[in-house]
Amino acid sequence: MVLQSLLKNCLQLSCILRTPKAGFRSTTSGGLIIQSTSSDVYQNLAVEDWILDNMNLENRQVLFLWRNSPAVVIGRHQNPWQECNLRLLRQKNIKLARRRSGGGTVYHDLGNINLTFFTTRKKYERMENLKLVVKALKALRPQLDVHVTDRYDILLDGQYKISGTAAKLGRTTAYHHCTLLCNADKFVLSSVLKSPYKGLKSNATPSVPASVKNLFEEDPSLTCEMLLDAIAEEYATQHQIDHHITLINPADETVLPGINNKTKELQTWEWVYGKTPKFSVSTCFNMVYKDSFLDVKVDMDVRHGRIEVCNIDLPEQWLPPALCSELVKSLTGSKFCPNETTTLATTLLRVCPQDNELHSRWNLLCENMVMLM
């Protein structure tokens, strides 16, 4: 692809976004409201990246509306093992994504709406955005007791968190995004956001847990569509533009060239897990084998999601020491990941004496190791 020598200034939005209704190009400057047709968390996060990298927001700010099918989204500098129950996520087929903005961990499903406010870096102003949201909510339902805290949360009835915020600042553009709980599954939310992993020590950004509530619980007549509409209405008013929402398909390369690469990158193991700041695991577990109880102590250092240092303390001679040191050697350098650990451990069994007793002990140890991941 030959690079065009266009500066950001020259790039008109109409070049990028082609709406199905040709007559509906927003000609007034000031703002643009777009909504994603996809509920794939990676695709939607990729749209944010794309806009950050490719759009000129000098004269036009953008509001992006999106919703995701069940997913847990961690902040840029967080540790997924600390933040959520990865085992449960895998079982329930809930996706895990790492966004590029900071902040804490949230659970998304179709009962939660996401709003992203794009501006130039100079015009980055989170309070204003959140006040806009509150204004929209109050316009929709004047009796709602909602307000913005100085931690950039939106609270319902003074105590329940209904929205969390995070932001990303690039070189010339910035975005501030926030969630809004309309009708999310609180039961799943609380179970997936509880980490079962013990003995983790890291400098990753910790999440601040909060009691949450759905707006639907306060007023059952509210739906996500109504909320989205109300917020779009308020945004349109404040930016003096048409209340028109342009739909965009995050998989469309012609409208968003290069987006599929961004989506792919967000799904790689290297991004989701590999970007975890270094941490250490120091824990012990007991295993019950036939009639005996065994204590096992494990210490590991994990960097870039890979085991840098590994130490397993077993009761003496319960397993051949040579085999144990082989396991430790194999684990060093491999991903802190149940699949990889299982594969390595089971492979080692191929090259050691074929003894049922040995095999069952080995499998027991490995299953317990995998539980740490």
Next chain:
Amino acid sequence: VCIHRVRSCSSIRFIKSKYVCVFDKSALKFSHQQRLFRTSAVSCGQIVQFKLSDIGEGITEVTVKEWYIKEGDSVSQFDSICEVQSDKASVTITSRYDGIIRKLHYNLDEIAYVGKPLVDIEIDASKGVAPEEDVVETPPMSHEEHTHQEIKGHKTLATPAVRRLAMENNIKLSEVVGTGKDNRILKEDILNYLAKQTGAILPPSPKAEIIPPLPKSETVPAAPKDKARKIPVPVSRPIAFSGKDKTEPITGFHKAMVKTMSAALKIPHFGYCDEIDLTQLVQLREELKPLAQIRGVKLSFMPFFIKAASLGLLQYPILNASLDESCQNVTYKASHNIGVAMDTEQGLIVPNVKNVQVCSVFEIASELNRLQSLGSAGQLGTNDLTGGTFTLSNIGTIGGTYAKPVILPPEVAIGALGKIQVLPRFNGKGEVFKAQIMNVSWSADHRIIDGATMARFSNLWKSYLENPASMLLDLK
């Protein structure tokens, strides 16, 4: 820095290295390892303290979360330097200058202050300039400002980075058409100029700011559509290639493969191949597929192959055995735990179906479904991956006919199944008919298995599959 500049301005015009300088930042890092050869210890440029710029919202301090560069690295203007976090906002700090990182003022997780130095960068001072070009000395400046060049009275607008690029490639800025604002010369203009000169195909720069959709009239370096039909003509013009070798340690799945295959190497393999006429089986499966579907199970050919193998193993148990380390004893395994090679995103895994000797074809199919969905989700457990006694590999789903499979220790035999092809064959009456043919390639451990045993097992397996009704006689 000195050496780098001298090399790029040297009389030998290496297009390759120039493109490497421009596009491949990692190559620049590589070239800097040559610093060892520098004779003088004096730095050539001036060191500038790049201060942490205002984040907005009155924020005065941030935490440094990730460094993208380290001391000694080269940076270009707009390259990412680090990621800092402040109160739920993650900020990418990009370089304002071209140069070399000389000092990082903070470690990871330390607090950095707005307005205080973040990194020290050694700026490339203008060097090796032709006498007729009157260059305005460029003190470090923000990307918004530009320098002018007086070239024979002609004022040309270009940023320091662009001027350096032109200089390195011995391009006179007066000859380049600027397409930026006020006819400003941009990086892309230099590259286009070079492309025209050398006819080279330029790879897009790693940090393309905008990639707008191209109108169809523009020439594109991608191959024209009818090229596929033409015989490729060797191209004699130089093509810029900025790839380099990449070495990385073997970990995880690959490490596991290395271990297994190194152990397999010790086994003396012999091969035995044959072709199977699956015409009747294909028809049978078509009939049974909907029945299995009703019960919620996807029925492929594998359950039949697996069950037939187990029936064969009952007659030839040596193929379901294991030889000990010292080759002194053979253990005949009672259970037929038949492994099925699976190709996943991460690599090859071989889960096994336990006790096939007491399973029906349907039960095997059901178990396979379970293993396949766990396998693709990366959630297979240790029990599913251990205890295998015999393996089948259905490489035919990807392609191929004959193969030379490698035995997975501690097993002694393995079969690789090719793809099913429709081929003409002669029947008993000498007539040609349409047959569904699949090839099988067996490998066995020649220390305890001889060719005759393998051949007889294969014949038996083949007879079950060519005439599925015969399986009924021996089903337990």
